[in-house]
Amino acid sequence: xxxxxxxxxxxxxxxxxxxxxxxxxxxxxxxxxxxxxxxxxxxxxxxxxxxxxxxxxxxxxxxxxxxxxxxxxxxxxxxxxxxxxxxxxxxxxxxxxxxxxxxxxxxxxxxxxxxxxxxxxxxxxxxxxxxxxxxxxxxxxxxxxxxxxxxxxxxxxxxx
Numbered sequence: 001x002x003x004x005x006x007x008x009x010x011x012x013x014x015x016x017x018x019x020x021x022x023x024x025x026x027x028x029x030x031x032x033x034x035x036x037x038x039x040x041x042x043x044x045x046x047x048x049x050x051x052x053x054x055x056x057x058x059x060x061x062x063x064x065x066x067x068x069x070x071x072x073x074x075x076x077x078x079x080x081x082x083x084x085x086x087x088x089x090x091x092x093x094x095x096x097x098x099x100x101x102x103x104x105x106x107x108x109x110x111x112x113x114x115x116x117x118x119x120x121x122x123x124x125x126x127x128x129x130x131x132x133x134x135x136x137x138x139x140x141x142x143x144x145x146x147x148x149x150x151x152x153x154x155x156x157x158x159x160x
Contacts, residue, residue, distance in 0.1 A: 070093055072086070083104065096139055120146060122144050124142040
């Protein structure tokens with residue numbers, strides 16, 4: 001007399017329905033579309049930080065090179081030997097190339113410009129005028145980014 005009250009279903013109740021899958025995919029799509037601009041901003045901010053570090057590192061290296069060169073020019077006892085061989089009346093005291101910073105162990109390596117596609121810096125000579133974009137390439141007094149893109153603060157990278 002025991003009647004089985006269990007109702008057997010044709011459908012398996014352990015899986016997801018099509019509606020549940022569509023809702024899940026929609027929610028994930030919305031979250032991804034919100035996250036993408038945040039990722040882009042984070043990547044740009046990271047590159048800008050890398051650009052500032054690279055510029056600071058090279059500029060400090062140029063300053064250290066000039067200090068060491070001036071010591072060698074004045075024949076100071078603490079002047080490093082590698083600079084004594086580079087003293088010349090035709091030189092300004094600034095490095096002729098960025099690679100010279102590495103050769104003299106003023107810098108360990110030349111950082112890449114993260115904003116330019118080639119990773120190369122634009123150099124400015126000591127004898128160049130401040131408002132020119134051209135250089136006479138006699139030495140390296142300063143560097144800037146080759147990128148003319150706009151930074152997050154509204155300035156252009158090549159003006160940093």
